[in-house]
Amino acid sequence: MNTNRLIHAGFWFGKSDVKEAVRLAEAGVGGFCLYFGTTKEVKELVSLLRQAAPGNLIISADYEYGLGRWHKDAPLLPSNISIGAAGKEDLSYKKGLITARQARELGVDWVFAPNVDLADTPGNPIVNTRSFGKDPALVAAMARAFMLGLADGGCLNCLKHFPGHGSTLSDSHLSLPAVNKSKEDLLSQELIPYEKLLMKTDAIMIAHLLIPALDAENPASFSKAVMGGFLRKELCYKGLIITDALVMKATGGLDPVDAFKAGADILLCPDDPFALMPRLKEEIKKDRTLIDHAISAISEQEMMSVKLKAAKDFICKDCCEEAEKLSAETARLGVCLKGDKPILTPGKTVRFIQPDLSSKEERQFPGFYETLESAGIKLKPYKDGERCNVLIICSAADYAAFSGKINFTQEQKHFINKAVQKSGKSILISFGSPFLDEGVKTDCFLMAGTKTLPFQKTCAEILLGRAEAKGKMPV
DSSP states (O other): OOGGGGEEEEEETTTSOHHHHHHHHHTTOSEEEEESSOHHHHHHHHHHHHHHOSSOOEEEEOOBTBSTTTOTTSOOOOOHHHHHHHTOHHHHHHHHHHHHHHHHHHTOOEEOOOBOOOOOOTTOSSSGGGSSOSOHHHHHHHHHHHHHHHHHTTOBOOEEEETOOTTOSSOTTTSOOBOOOOHHHHHHTTTHHHHHHTTTOSEEEEOOOBBTTTBSSSOGGGOHIIIIIIIIIISOOOSEEEESOTTSGGGTTOOHHHHHHHTOSBEESOSOHHHHHHHHHHHHHTOHHHHHHHHHHHHHHHHHHHHHHHSOOOOOTTHHHHHHHHHHHHHHHHOEEEEOOOOOOTTOEEEEEOTTOSOSSSOSOHHHHHHHHHTTOEEEEOOTTOOEEEEEEEEOOOOOTTTOOOSOOHHHHHHHHHHHHTEEEEEEEESSOTTTTTTOOOSEEEEOOOOSHHHHHHHHHHHTTSSOOOOOOOO
């Protein structure tokens, strides 16, 4: 038994060493999770690693937004929050299908999605647009459709982040968040998507969260009570459990071996996989229960490999076109409006603020601005302290791992609210966070949730009176 298969190493293009990755593949790790790079680089690396591996190798990636979030030469798909706002399961299915087809073309087998965390906490810096919304029933329905799309496209799925990362106020990439909810509250909210989808998922990713109601001492990812007791025994889950990335600072330097001993089947992205290999093997040899656990976990991976071999391989000739269609359809149905919709008329001068950019002249959303200008709207950057008839604030504020921040800063809110007081009509547009209007007092708020060109153009068309905001706020 090669216990190295219990380890799935991380590979970061531009940072990780290809030769070391090849050595890991030769040692028989179970797989790799890939980050960044171009689609060409991914394809070449996957081919190299598969040639080096003595057995089956499962390649994974965090393609929640499709491939475009990680690879700049791939199309960005609508965010989950935009899909949730549109409320159409077929859009979520299409997103899963396109994602899987693009992934399989690169050699990626396993997509760590859907994210079934609830978007119920405005200050959460890491869930936000990754969630389908705050309603557990909506999240479960959209996640199920996405999973069907992944399966039809030939990819494995993974529900995350168990038992729910939505109500936290910190980023587990930086520190250990706590979920101070009772077990009953978790069962009535966060855990509903899991209960509905447990029998349909290929794996569950366990979060680096402290949940005192389930285990007052250990993070969920290192907790026998959470994995072995709650998830396995009470919820009757029989499938694979994979840790969230072990390089995240929420682990606080805890030993990955202890995550396996607590019930995890796959150790994802440990800091030093070479050092972990002999220690994990030695620890397993000492305990018959751990030997049985290892045999079961490795067997489950082999079954996943068999499932992958049976799936079709796709050549994504029309994936970019399909991605554009999906984005346009989701924008048509998913942009949400709060407040009164002002209609911009030709000849009007409109001032704009882009808080995400330091340069006032640079245009962050060309599709939005060009659509307005082609209709005869005159656009000028806002100058601090000036009065104006119409003011538009545009932002794509969104989650970013290891940043710990989201939405506007207090300084940005102060600047925006001062500008709003000097304007006749004020419009806030978010091509990212659905909570961007927290603490900002504008006349209307357009929530797009995604920054692709179709969403930019749709927002402009709504302001010109040519389209309606048909989405329903999912938060």
